[in-house]
Amino acid sequence: MNTVAAVPANAAASAMSPGRVLGAYLAEARSECLRYLRAPSFVLPMTLFSTVFYLMFGVLLNHPGSDASHYLLASYTAFGVMGPGLFGFGASLAIEREGGLLTLKRSLPMPPGAYLIGKMAMAMVVAALVVVLLLALGLTVGGVSLSPPRVLAMLAIGVLGVLPFCALGMFVGTLIKGQGAPGLLNLVYLPMAFLSGLWLPLGMLPRVLQQIAPVWPSYHLNQLTQSAVGLRSGPLLPHVLALLAFAVVFLLLAARRLRRYG
Amino acid sequence: MNDTAVARLVAAVKRYGSLTALDAVDLAVRPGELLAVLGPNGAGKSSSIGLLLGLIRPDAGRAELFGLDPQRIEARRRIGVMLQSANLPATLRVGELLRLTMSYYPNPRGFDETTALAGVADLLLRPYGKLSGGQQRRVQFALALCGRPELLFLDEPTVGMDIDARQKLWAAMRRLVDEGCAVVLTTHYLEEAEALAQRVVVLGQGRVLSEGSVDELRKRVALTRIRCLCDLDADAVAAWAEVASATRQGGRLQIATARAETVVRRLLDADPALAELEVQRAGLAEAFTELTRDPAATQEAA
Numbered sequence: 001m002n003t004v005a006a007v008p009a010n011a012a013a014s015a016m017s018p019g020r021v022l023g024a025y026l027a028e029a030r031s032e033c034l035r036y037l038r039a040p041s042f043v044l045p046m047t048l049f050s051t052v053f054y055l056m057f058g059v060l061l062n063h064p065g066s067d068a069s070h071y072l073l074a075s076y077t078a079f080g081v082m083g084p085g086l087f088g089f090g091a092s093l094a095i096e097r098e099g100g101l102l103t104l105k106r107s108l109p110m111p112p113g114a115y116l117i118g119k120m121a122m123a124m125v126v127a128a129l130v131v132v133l134l135l136a137l138g139l140t141v142g143g144v145s146l147s148p149p150r151v152l153a154m155l156a157i158g159v160l161g162v163l164p165f166c167a168l169g170m171f172v173g174t175l176i177k178g179q180g181a182p183g184l185l186n187l188v189y190l191p192m193a194f195l196s197g198l199w200l201p202l203g204m205l206p207r208v209l210q211q212i213a214p215v216w217p218s219y220h221l222n223q224l225t226q227s228a229v230g231l232r233s234g235p236l237l238p239h240v241l242a243l244l245a246f247a248v249v250f251l252l253l254a255a256r257r258l259r260r261y262g
Numbered sequence: 263m264n265d266t267a268v269a270r271l272v273a274a275v276k277r278y279g280s281l282t283a284l285d286a287v288d289l290a291v292r293p294g295e296l297l298a299v300l301g302p303n304g305a306g307k308s309s310s311i312g313l314l315l316g317l318i319r320p321d322a323g324r325a326e327l328f329g330l331d332p333q334r335i336e337a338r339r340r341i342g343v344m345l346q347s348a349n350l351p352a353t354l355r356v357g358e359l360l361r362l363t364m365s366y367y368p369n370p371r372g373f374d375e376t377t378a379l380a381g382v383a384d385l386l387l388r389p390y391g392k393l394s395g396g397q398q399r400r401v402q403f404a405l406a407l408c409g410r411p412e413l414l415f416l417d418e419p420t421v422g423m424d425i426d427a428r429q430k431l432w433a434a435m436r437r438l439v440d441e442g443c444a445v446v447l448t449t450h451y452l453e454e455a456e457a458l459a460q461r462v463v464v465l466g467q468g469r470v471l472s473e474g475s476v477d478e479l480r481k482r483v484a485l486t487r488i489r490c491l492c493d494l495d496a497d498a499v500a501a502w503a504e505v506a507s508a509t510r511q512g513g514r515l516q517i518a519t520a521r522a523e524t525v526v527r528r529l530l531d532a533d534p535a536l537a538e539l540e541v542q543r544a545g546l547a548e549a550f551t552e553l554t555r556d557p558a559a560t561q562e563a564a
Contacts, residue, residue: 107315
């Protein structure tokens with residue numbers, strides 16, 4: 001058969017210290033955050049969408065100091081946190097698949113998953129920014145008062161709650177390449193927000209829609225933010241588990257598609 | 263053949279639906295050599311590179327990088343890559359892109375050494391998206407060599423570069439080869455392969471048509487180039503049995519043939535006014551044309 005002997009795998013040439021590997025993950029996450037925070041056309045729609053809606057419906061059209069103020073802050077926070085996950089992850093993945101960047105990254109010795117972890121970090125930073133903006137509006141002009149622990153809970157829910165939407169965005173980003181992705185993502189984003197009671201309280205929707213609401217991850221995220229502002233009591237664990245399951249399922253689906261089709 | 267290979271394809275087959283992009287291709291890259299992979303569009307160059315980089319998987323046969331599956335990160339830590347098209351993040355500065363790529367490698371080249379070698383020292387603070395096409399190619403080259411690779415994949419590296427930038431890139435490639443780095447170069451510019459390559463593989467329709475040194479390839483196709491000033495019709499000359507091709511360029515007739523003496527005799531007979539006759543051994547370009555010519559057409563001519 002073939003007599004060309006391969007150069008033996010040279011362990012010394014390809015061994016990398018754990019410190020350097022960690023450094024590569026950090027460098028990837030840092031680059032991903034920097035590149036998108038420097039792109040206003042990317043960050044502004046994600047942050048302004050929810051804040052402008054909140055300013056209109058939660059502040060200008062609402063009587064400050066009521067339960068409604070708290071309700072609206074919580075539901076617009078859930079709405080705002082979905083954006084960086086769906087668009088920050090999904091749209092950028094779709095565009096980078098088309099532009100060849102993902103192909104280059106796959107051929108470079110980037111540590112496994114660094115690309116996706118980098119994008120997750122970026123989405124978490126933008127989600128934190130969205131929550132801070134909404135809290136600032138709510139606490140200054142929105143007539144909302146929250147104790148420091150509740151403020152921290154909102155931040156934590158925002159930063160971690162973005163992850164299932166990252167997974168969903170990633171899945172959509174593997175279905176479609178390039179500039180078509182934002183359109184498809186909006187078709188997921190806006191109806192899902194509506195059907196989860198983020199714009200109108202669920203009680204005002206038809207009974208069927210109320211019953212299927214738990215299918216949507218945004219419904220569960222809203223339950224968590226409503227608890228954080230003190231409007232809802234009851235166990236949180238089922239909602240946390242639902243979000244976790246959602247994240248795992250879509251992450252696996254997307255990873256499978258990425259491996260198969262790149 | 264009994265030597266070592268840093269990368270190789272063994273009877274590699276790749277199909278896309280009913281199209282066979284690679285049909286049992288054997289390819290070996292030896293340490294420290296510059297191997298040029300040539301072929302017309304659709305010949306299987308990109309599929310070969312894709313298999314060696316682990317971007318696609320063979321349907322039969324196998325691909326190896328340093329004796330490992332190309333998808334193993336241990337193998338990829340020893341390569342550098344410059345692809346034909348990659349939209350790098352437009353808002354990142356050149357220096358940031360370079361440091362990020364260096365972070366993937368266990369023992370990268372020094373930052374200053376890399377920037378000097380690739381000629382990007384003056385671009386470090388510029389956002390990538392603001393660079394010209396040629397400057398972006400230089401940055402991509404810097405990213406390819408920054409990891410101190412033992413094997414460098416350069417896919418059409420000089421497309422979009424001006425002559426000066428191309429010469430500089432050639433000089434840098436020669437320096438890397440002197441350091442012992444093997445290079446796999448795909449290119450449309452035959453003069454590039456002629457100037458740089460120690461070995462040339464010609465692909466056509468998913469098969470290896472020829473493999474050897476530039477000289478061997480030239481010899482294999484014993485074509486000679488004849489140029490002269492004369493009034494003969496190029497199409498009529500092209501129809502002569504001994505003539506591989508004939509074209510008119512400016513006022514000159516340009517002929518490629520395997521039997522120069524016969525053709526010159528016929529030319530002189532046909533046009534006594536013929537002047538400024540030049541006869542020259544064929545370059546890689548003629549050899550390449552001959553090799554990749556459609557086999558059906560060749561049979562018709564014969």
